[in-house]
Structures are given as C-alpha cells and as structure tokens.
Amino acid sequence: MLSPVVVGVDGSAESLAAAEWAAHEAMRRGRALRLLHARNWHPRQERAEIAYASERHLARRVLREAEERVRAACPEVRVDDDQVEGPATAALVKAADDADLLVLGSRGLGRINGLLMGSVALGVVAKATRPVVLVRADTAGEGEEAAGTDRRDVVLGVDVTEPCDEVIAFAFEAARLRHARLRILHAWRAPDRLTLGPGEVGLVGDPQRAEEWLGFLSAVLQVWREKYPDVEVLQTVVEGKPAGALLKAASGAELLVVGDRLTDRRGIPRTGPVTHAMIHRVGCPVVIVPHD
Template identity: 40%
Template structure:
C-alpha cells in the first residue's frame, strides 16, 4: 500500500495553505491524504475551549473543516483525519514515519524578518527522516501546476558531497509537476583574495571545470529521468543567497539536512536554516547521511 501524504493542521492560515498544497501533492502522487491535529500545537491554543471534551470537539470540528475544504477542490481524493494528544513534534514525527511526505505550514512575517518557524516545526524537521515540506500562506494553496512557461524545482547541491536522496526527490517532483529541475552549486574562493578582480579571474579560470564536474555528477539522474528538463548553474556565490534568488521562479526548493544523533537540539545546517526563514516558495527538507 502506498504511503499517504500527511499534513499537520492547527487552524492557522498557514496550515490551511499547507493542507491545500498537501492535497495537490497527494493527487499528483496518486495516494491518500491524511490530515492530523496534535493537541498542544504551538498555534491557536486549545486551552480556551475548556476541558478535554470541549477541546476534543473543537479539534474534530477543525479536522472536519480542513477535510471539507480539501474535498471541495479534490472531490475524488481519499482523506483520513486523525486527532492525537501529546507532544506535537513527537506525534508529527511518528506520523511522518508512516507517510511518504509530511507537510507543515510556516508563518511568513515578510521582509527581512522571514519566517517565524516555531519550535514544534523545527523539532519535527530535526527528528524525522522523511521528507518534510514547509508551506507558507498565501502561496498557491491548491498545489496546482500553473499554466504557461515551465517553473522550477530548485535543488542545491555540493559536488564534493553529492547526496542521492536530495536529487532523487527533486527529479521525481519535477517529473510529477512537469517542471524543470534547476540544479545549483555555489562556490567561493579564499576571503583573503576575494576582491572583484580575483572573483572575475577565479570564475574564468575555475568556472569551466566546476561546471564540467557538475555535469558529470548529474549524469545518473539524467539517465534515470530522461523526460526531465535540467538546467545546471554553478556560479560563484553563497548557496543560501543563490537558492533564495532562484526561489522567485520555483514551485519547490529542495534542501538537505544531515541526520545527526545528538541531544543538543535541531541540526539542520546554515543553508537550510536560512531557506526556512526567508524562502517564499515551499521548501522540501530531505534528511540524508
């Protein structure tokens, strides 16, 4: 049986957008949608709704409302709802282990302040080894593929440490959506010699070899996904800045997170952290060794 697409909801506009995006993803994948509400969610508090019975009733109404909104857009989609009590990050991590994909909402604050991506979401991303997609409102809530020129599934890679799960996910999503795959590799030179003339010289002298290495690294994915249109870019520049710029034409930005066992909190990496806080497009965080 195929794993469902799972989305966490809490009644916020971001969760509504996430549910819509998740429904579109489930349709693209041909799988069921599971909508989950976890008590103690860091969002509209359930404490104001009284005791356990009142809270439970409110949660069931919330789930029914979310499922109803999705059914109006996707009447043939199979939808399951779940209300679970406990620590939300633990619940969502458990749900993710049963899912093909977990979708969460991210709260956009605008400008340089970026996202307020709360402790629940950060904890969930840091502990699950399934792909997690973060969706902000308003976006395109139905997850539809837009008409007109192709958009991109953007993926950031390091050609010195190429991780297959990242590219597998990006290429699969692009094929599902009819999008291009835009593969970005940013690189730099020593800060000691990083003036304008040195950058120009470095790009002229080193750029062609780096571009060749990127092309060689992508050959297995080009063979496996022959229908995918692939664009390769390897400019000088910080990976986070390059990915954020590319996100303007993206349906999805795909970034990685190393799986690290530890007790000192989330380990998601500086590039992924920057994208979570500032990227306007949905972001897929892929765990890898």
C-alpha cells in the same frame, strides 16, 4: 499499502494552505491524504472533563475545516483524518516515520525582524527522518493548474563535493510529476591566500574555475539525467554563498528542495545553516530531505 501524504493541521491559515498543497501532491503521487491534528491535552488541569470535551470539539472543527478546504481544491483525493494526544512536535515526528512525506504550514519570517516560523514546524524539521515540506499561506494553490503551460521551476541546491542521492532523487521525481524544469544550482567560492595549500595554484581565472565546477556538477548529474530523460535540466554554478544563491534562484520557483544531514543533528536537534536560512526566508514551498 502505499504510505500516505500526511499534513498537520491546527486551524491556522498556514496549515489550511498546507492541506491544500498536500492534497495536490497526494494526487500526483497516487496516494491517500491523512489530515492530522495533535491535541496538547493536560489531564491535571481543573475541570478536566469539560476541558477534554472542548479540546475534542475543537479538534473535530479543525479537521472539518481542513477537509472542506481539501475537497474544494482537490475533490478526487482520498482523505482520512485523525487526532492524537500529546505534544504536537513529537506526534508529527512520529507520524512522519510512516508517511511518504509530511507537510506543514510555515510562517517564515514575520514583519518583525527575527520573528521566526512556528516552533512546532521548526522542531519537526530538526528531528524528522523523512522528507518534510513547509508551505506558506500566500502560496496555496500556486502552480497547481493541471493544464498550465507556464510551469515554474523546481529548484535544487547541490554541493558537488558531497552530493546526496536521496535529495537529488526527490528533486528529479518532483520535477517529473509536475512536468516542470529542474534547475540545479551549485554555489562555489574562490579560494583566498589563507585557504591555498603549499604548491597550489590560485591564479586560475573565475571563468575557468566556474567551468570546472560546471564539469563536476555535470558528472554528478549524468546518471540522474539518464534515469529521468524526460526531465528538462538547467545546470547552474554561481560564485557566492549557497544560502544567498539559493534564495535568489528560488524566487518565483514552484518548489525548492534542500538536504539536511542527519549526522549534523547530534546533541541538540538542529538544521544546517543553509537549510535554516531557506525555511525562514524562501516564499515558495520548501522540501527538506534528511540524509546520512
């Protein structure tokens, strides 16, 4: 049995947008959609029976609203729902283990500088070992026109010095499923006098250096181009910081795919700096693919 696409719902506008996005993605992948609501039940609180019944009623309403949103947007998708008790972050991380991918709503940065995305979504991204998609409320349904001719790009950030097969594979498959162009970006920075080693030549001009990086990127992608011959690929190398370059490239994109190294999470679970910047600032849906 194929693993479902799982979406966490809590009644917020962001989670309803995530449910709609997840429904379309489940249809693309030929998978069922599982709506999941986590109830933070506290059995020691006063009037426990009344509170418990109220929590269950709220959970059913949240799931019903999400299913109505899904049915209106994607009536043919196979849907089931579930509610679980316990901290939402732990429940969603556990659900992700058995999912094809997990979809969550994200607020990104609010109007007040520094008001970050929900702590639950951030905690799940930092701990999950399966791909997680974050969807903003204002992007619901965008790019979902089945017969649309003006398809937007899927954008992928690649570090050619440490390319990751899982991340690249996800991006190529996402582009194939959407019949979209895949724009692949590598950001490089020119060495300065402090980073040059003995005998190294630092006088190569920027155009030549960019050409070298483009050659490295082409070599990394060659096997993937052969595996996905129907995917149109645009390779780009730019000088600058990766976060800034990806943020610019993702403007108007249908989907951004980034990787997050599991080995960087030792100790306190956290995301890498580039991934952290993307999930807070990018407007389009963002896929975070964990990898070794």
